[in-house]
Amino acid sequence: MLPVSTRTLALILTALTAIAWAGAACAGLSVEADTLAIPGMEMSGMQADIDPAGDGKGLDVKLSADRADMPALGWRKLGLRLEGTLDRDELGRWVFDGTIRLRGAPGGALGNATIHMVADAAANTVEVSLSQEKALARVALPMDQPSHAQITLTGLPSGWLQGLLSTVWSGRATTGRVDADLALDVLHSGVQAAGQFSLNGVGFDSPGGKLAGQGVSGTGRLGIDSQADGASIDLDATLRGGDLLLGTLYADLPDHAVQLSLGARTKKGELAIRRLRMTDPDALQLEGELGISANGDLSQLRLDRFNARFPAAYARYGKGLLRDLGVDALDARGDVAGHIALEAGKLKAFSLQTGGLDLALPGGRLGVDGLHGAIDWSATDNRPATRLGWRALRVYRIPNGAAEGSWRSTGGVLKLEKPFAIPVLDGQLRVLGLSLHPAAASGERLQTSLALTEVDMGAFCRALGWPEFQGKLGGAVPSLRYVDDRVELAGGLSLNVFDGFVDITGMTLAQPFGAAPVLTGDIALRQLDLALLTSVFDFGNITGRLHGSIDGLRLVAWTPTAFKASLIADQGGRISQKAVNNLTSVGGGGIAGGLQGTVLKLFKTFGYKRIGLSCTLKGDICSMGGLGPAKDGYAIVEGSGLPHLNVIGHQREVDWPTLVRRLKAATEGDGPVVR
Known part of the structure; x- marks a missing residue:
C-alpha cells in the first residue's frame, strides 16, 4: 500500500512547494478546503498551515485531511497528518523533513513514519523517502507528470501492499516482507505497475480459504495492468520454500529454486491463468492453463505437458489433487509423463506414459509394481490403442503376478480390447471384459466380467494372516460394477474348502479404498467337513x-x-x-x-x-x-x-x-x- 501513500504525499508536497515558491516571504499562510481533487486522488476536510520556522530558517508545514481516497490503487477513507520543515538547500532545491501519520491504512502502513522530500524544479523531479521501523520506501516522480512514479521498497511488510493488491483480487496479504523496484502509472480507469521484486516469508489468503500461501520466498519480475473490467498479471519468478494453495492444488515448495512463469487475468473474482509453466527439477515440470472460479474451486485444468518424478512430485504437489479424488495417501516411486484436461471440474482427457512406476495405497489395500506402458483416453475423441502392464499387483494383500492388457478409448469409454489372465496364488483371474468411464462423477464408473480358477486357499489364507484352509477358490463373476463409490458383484464366488463349498452372493463393497470400507453380502455353507x-x-x-x-x-x-x-x-x-x-x-x-x-x-x-x-x-x-x-x-x-x-x-x-x-x-x- 506504500506506493499509494508516497504518491499521495508527493502530489501534496508538490502543491505545497509551488505555494512556498510563490510566497516564501509571506508568514502565517493557512489554507482550508472542503474537497480537493487531484487526478487520481480526492481529499476532504483538508487544512494546511505554513509558518516561518522558529530558527528563522525555512517554513514549518502542517497538513491534515479527514479523508483521502485513491480508488485506482485501492486506498479509501484514510486519515492523513503531515508535519515538518520546508527549506531550500544550497542548490536551490526545496527540502522537506518531517513525519507522516496515516490512519486506517492496510497493515498499519505509515502509522508513524519519517519523511524526507526533495523537490527540484530545474530537474522537474520530486524525490520522497519514507521509513518506519525496518521498512524503507523511495519514490521519484516528475513534477509535470505526477501520475508516473519510480518506487523502491526495502523490507516492506506485505500487508502494506493490500490496497494495490485489492485492485487485482479479493484476498489479503498476511505476513512477510517485500523488496521491489517498480514503475507505477496511475491511469484514468486503473493502474499499471511493472518491475522486480523479492519475497521473504510472505503469506496471503482469500475469503473462501481456497487461495492461500504461507512462508513463500523468492525473486522475480511482475507486471500488473488493473482496469475497471479486470486485471492482467504477468509473472516470472524463482520461488524457494513455502506453501501454496490454488483450489484443490496444494504445493509444498522445496528450499531449492522452483521456476514459475504465468500470465493471468482476473475478472469478477475469477482467475484464469492462460500461460502456466513450472519447473521443479527433481519433482515436476509442467506447461498449460489453470482456472479458479469465484468461490475458489478448480474450474479448469489443462496440462499440455507434464513430467512427474516420484516420490517428490506427490509429496510436494500431488496430495491436494489426489485427496479431492478420494486418495488420502499414496506411496509412489518412479516417473510418469503425459497430459491432462479438466473443464468445469470434469475430466475431459488424459494420456499417461511410464517406463516404470510403483504405487501403493496404505494398509495394502491396493498396490502395483513395475507399471509400464501407456494409456490414452478422451471424453469426445477416439484414441489409438495402447498397452499397459505391470510386474506385480496387490489387492487387499492378495499378490497377483505380471500381466499386460491392450486398451482403447472409444466414445468416452476406455475398454479392454481382448481378455487377459492375471496369475493369482497358483491359479488365475481371467479378465474377460472391462469398461471404464473416467469422466463419470456418479453412476457406473466401471464394469467388468471375471473368472477365478484354481486359486490355492492355503496361500490365500497366508496372505490374509488367517489359519490355512485347504482347498481351491474359484467362481465366475458375470458382472462386477463400480457404481458411484460402490463395487457391486453379480453372480457369485464359490470356495471349494473343507471338502465342501462356501458360496458368496449379492456382495457389495462401498468406499473400497477409503478408511472404512463397507462390505455386504450373503454366504451359504454346503457340506463342510x-x-x-x-x-x-x-x-x-x-x-x-x-x-x-x-x-x-x-x-x-x-x-x-x-x-x-x-x-x-x-x-x-x-x-x-x-x-x-x-x-x-x-x-x-x-x-x-x-x-x-x-x-x-x-x-x-x-x-x-x-x-x-x-x-x-x-x-x-x-x-x-x-x-x-x-x-x-x-x-x-x-x-x-x-x-x-x-x-x-x-x-x-x-x-x-x-x-x-x-x-x-x-x-x-x-x-x-x-x-
Whole structure:
C-alpha cells in the first residue's frame, strides 16, 4: 500500500512547494478546503498551515485531511497528518523533513513514519523517502507528470501492499516482507505497475480459504495492468520454500529454486491463468492453463505437458489433487509423463506414459509394481490403442503376478480390447471384459466380467494372516460394477474348502479404498467337513457335515456390524470333550440330561444327532439361538447313544465384544481375523 501513500504525499508536497515558491516571504499562510481533487486522488476536510520556522530558517508545514481516497490503487477513507520543515538547500532545491501519520491504512502502513522530500524544479523531479521501523520506501516522480512514479521498497511488510493488491483480487496479504523496484502509472480507469521484486516469508489468503500461501520466498519480475473490467498479471519468478494453495492444488515448495512463469487475468473474482509453466527439477515440470472460479474451486485444468518424478512430485504437489479424488495417501516411486484436461471440474482427457512406476495405497489395500506402458483416453475423441502392464499387483494383500492388457478409448469409454489372465496364488483371474468411464462423477464408473480358477486357499489364507484352509477358490463373476463409490458383484464366488463349498452372493463393497470400507453380502455353507474345519481352528474335534447361511452380512472397516447366521450339522457324528466345553462357553450354557461333570471327564468323545447354533447381530447385541427351545434356554447339541449328551444355551442376548472374546478363547487366539 506504500506506493499509494508516497504518491499521495508527493502530489501534496508538490502543491505545497509551488505555494512556498510563490510566497516564501509571506508568514502565517493557512489554507482550508472542503474537497480537493487531484487526478487520481480526492481529499476532504483538508487544512494546511505554513509558518516561518522558529530558527528563522525555512517554513514549518502542517497538513491534515479527514479523508483521502485513491480508488485506482485501492486506498479509501484514510486519515492523513503531515508535519515538518520546508527549506531550500544550497542548490536551490526545496527540502522537506518531517513525519507522516496515516490512519486506517492496510497493515498499519505509515502509522508513524519519517519523511524526507526533495523537490527540484530545474530537474522537474520530486524525490520522497519514507521509513518506519525496518521498512524503507523511495519514490521519484516528475513534477509535470505526477501520475508516473519510480518506487523502491526495502523490507516492506506485505500487508502494506493490500490496497494495490485489492485492485487485482479479493484476498489479503498476511505476513512477510517485500523488496521491489517498480514503475507505477496511475491511469484514468486503473493502474499499471511493472518491475522486480523479492519475497521473504510472505503469506496471503482469500475469503473462501481456497487461495492461500504461507512462508513463500523468492525473486522475480511482475507486471500488473488493473482496469475497471479486470486485471492482467504477468509473472516470472524463482520461488524457494513455502506453501501454496490454488483450489484443490496444494504445493509444498522445496528450499531449492522452483521456476514459475504465468500470465493471468482476473475478472469478477475469477482467475484464469492462460500461460502456466513450472519447473521443479527433481519433482515436476509442467506447461498449460489453470482456472479458479469465484468461490475458489478448480474450474479448469489443462496440462499440455507434464513430467512427474516420484516420490517428490506427490509429496510436494500431488496430495491436494489426489485427496479431492478420494486418495488420502499414496506411496509412489518412479516417473510418469503425459497430459491432462479438466473443464468445469470434469475430466475431459488424459494420456499417461511410464517406463516404470510403483504405487501403493496404505494398509495394502491396493498396490502395483513395475507399471509400464501407456494409456490414452478422451471424453469426445477416439484414441489409438495402447498397452499397459505391470510386474506385480496387490489387492487387499492378495499378490497377483505380471500381466499386460491392450486398451482403447472409444466414445468416452476406455475398454479392454481382448481378455487377459492375471496369475493369482497358483491359479488365475481371467479378465474377460472391462469398461471404464473416467469422466463419470456418479453412476457406473466401471464394469467388468471375471473368472477365478484354481486359486490355492492355503496361500490365500497366508496372505490374509488367517489359519490355512485347504482347498481351491474359484467362481465366475458375470458382472462386477463400480457404481458411484460402490463395487457391486453379480453372480457369485464359490470356495471349494473343507471338502465342501462356501458360496458368496449379492456382495457389495462401498468406499473400497477409503478408511472404512463397507462390505455386504450373503454366504451359504454346503457340506463342510467338520473334522477338517475344527482341526484348523483348534476348537476341539467334531465330525460330520456342516451347512447353513450367513445372511445380511455387513462389515464396516472389516468389523461385523450386522448379520443373521444359522449353522447346523444334522447328519450325526462325534464331538470331543474340548468341543463340548467350547460350545458351552460360546452359548453361555451348561450340560443337560443328568450328565455330571465327573462323568463327562470319563469320555473323550460323544455321539450326537444334531448340532445347531444361530446368532442375529444387530448393533452390538447378538441374539442367540440353536436347534430349538429347551428348558431355561435353547438346545445347541442333541446327543445320540450313550453317554447321552445334550448342551443347552442359556443366554439369549450376548453383546458382540463378549461373544468375540469367547470365540477367541475357544480357539486359543488362532482363529481367522478379518483384516
